[in-house]
Amino acid sequence: MASASSFIHFAVAKIQADHWSPDAVCGYARIHQLFEGERVSTRTLYNYIDQGLLPIQNIDLAQKVRRKPKTKRNRTNKRVYGTSIEERPDHVGNRETFGHWEIDTVLGQRRKGAALLTLTERQTRRELIMKIAAKTAEAVNQAVQRLKTRFDDAFSSIFQSITSDNGSEFSELTEAVDCDQVSVYYTHPYTSSERGTNERHNGLIRRFIPKGQSIDDLDDTVIAYVENWCNTLPRKILGYQSPNDRFEQALASIL
Numbered sequence: 040m041a042s043a044s045s046f047i048h049f050a051v052a053k054i055q056a057d058h059w060s061p062d063a064v065c066g067y068a069r070i071h072q073l074f075e076g077e078r079v080s081t082r083t084l085y086n087y088i089d090q091g092l093l094p095i096q097n098i099d100l101a102q103k104v105r106r107k108p109k110t111k112r113n114r115t116n117k118r119v120y121g122t123s124i125e126e127r128p129d130h131v132g133n134r135e136t137f138g139h140w141e142i143d144t145v146l147g148q149r150r151k152g153a154a155l156l157t158l159t160e161r162q163t164r165r166e167l168i169m170k171i172a173a174k175t176a177e178a179v180n181q182a183v184q185r186l187k188t189r190f191d192d193a194f195s196s197i198f199q200s201i202t203s204d205n206g207s208e209f210s211e212l213t214e215a216v217d218c219d220q221v222s223v224y225y226t227h228p229y230t231s232s233e234r235g236t237n238e239r240h241n242g243l244i245r246r247f248i249p250k251g252q253s254i255d256d257l258d259d260t261v262i263a264y265v266e267n268w269c270n271t272l273p274r275k276i277l278g279y280q281s282p283n284d285r286f287e288q289a290l291a292s293i294l
Contacts (some may be wrong), residue, residue, distance in 0.1 A: 046074035047093065050084060054095055058246065061085055063101070063272060066279035074179040076267070104230045119225045120210045124202060124233055127224045132199055134162045137289040138199035141237035144174050144208060145244055147254030154254055157244065158201070159237040163285035164277065166240050168262050170254065179208045180215040195220035197294050202226065202234055243269055 046068065052057040053241040058220075059067075061084040068078050088095050131139045139162065154174045158167040169185065171178040187194050200222040203209040213223040226233035247265045248257065268288070273279040 042293070043074070043077040043079050046077050047087075048134065050076065051093055051095060054099055058099075058268065058273065061088065062275055063212050066275055067273040070279045095220065114266065115182070119205055119228065121213045121223055121225050124226050125223045127200070127222075131161070131202075133234065136199070137162050137203070137293065138197055140200065141202045141234040142212075143204065143234060143237050143241060144171075144179075145241050145248070145254075146255075147248075148173060148251055150174075151251065152255045154178075155239060155244070155248070155257075157241055159240045160282075161236050163239070163289055164274060164282040165286040166266055168244065168266040168269075169259065170259065170262055174206075176208050176211045180211055183212070183215040193294055195217070196283065197290070200224060204228075204231065204234060213228065225250060228233065240269060243272075 049068070050064045050207070052225070053064045053067075054061065060080045065078070065081045065084060069075055087093050093193075118196055130136050137160070140158045140160050142156070142158045144158055152173065154170050154171055156169045156179060158169075159165070167186075169172065169182045171182050190197055195218050198216075198221050201212065201216065202224045202258060204226050205228050209225075216223055231238050244265055247261070247268070268285045273280045273281055277285055
């Protein structure tokens, strides 16, 4: 370990302060050619942690903390509000093209009051997090209008499709988008895996905003921090680039 002291110091700081995983640390250092000659592998770094050689605990590594499995509940039939995901083109499902998003809400204390509207771009994993007044169609529609204003003429290029579940808050999503160039698809009822990218990102958000925490009192700076963390975290699936890196590359190719 002594020969890798600079890298180890870097790794500990990134894991503790920036909440990176050991693999993100190692991958980022490798593609940026940092700490040449002293960088260790992901497995070695995990071994150091497991052996207690570093001031890092499993609680610092969210993926190693065992979570309580979701309980199964009896489901009633639920209507699909619009175009089924079965009609979504293969190039969207295969992530071949940019501009295809998944959408959901993250709820707070007692599932009432303000909520977070989350959107994840499937190809780049770029995350958008918006605070909305309630888990209602009206609040979602207002958020969509904010997005249309924010991206202006580029909206239909950046948001070519949005895939949603069948929650009542998304019942008017097609009307809210109100753009022939933007398609809205609905997953099969109770099949969150069909929006798996967004679901995984919601799990990342829960690292900072746990279940039971009130969204009403959540400061905008906290939401901005969490969004920025999601978008600057190096991802193995992106070749250890960040979602921001890939998103900017995609924008440059279409705008």
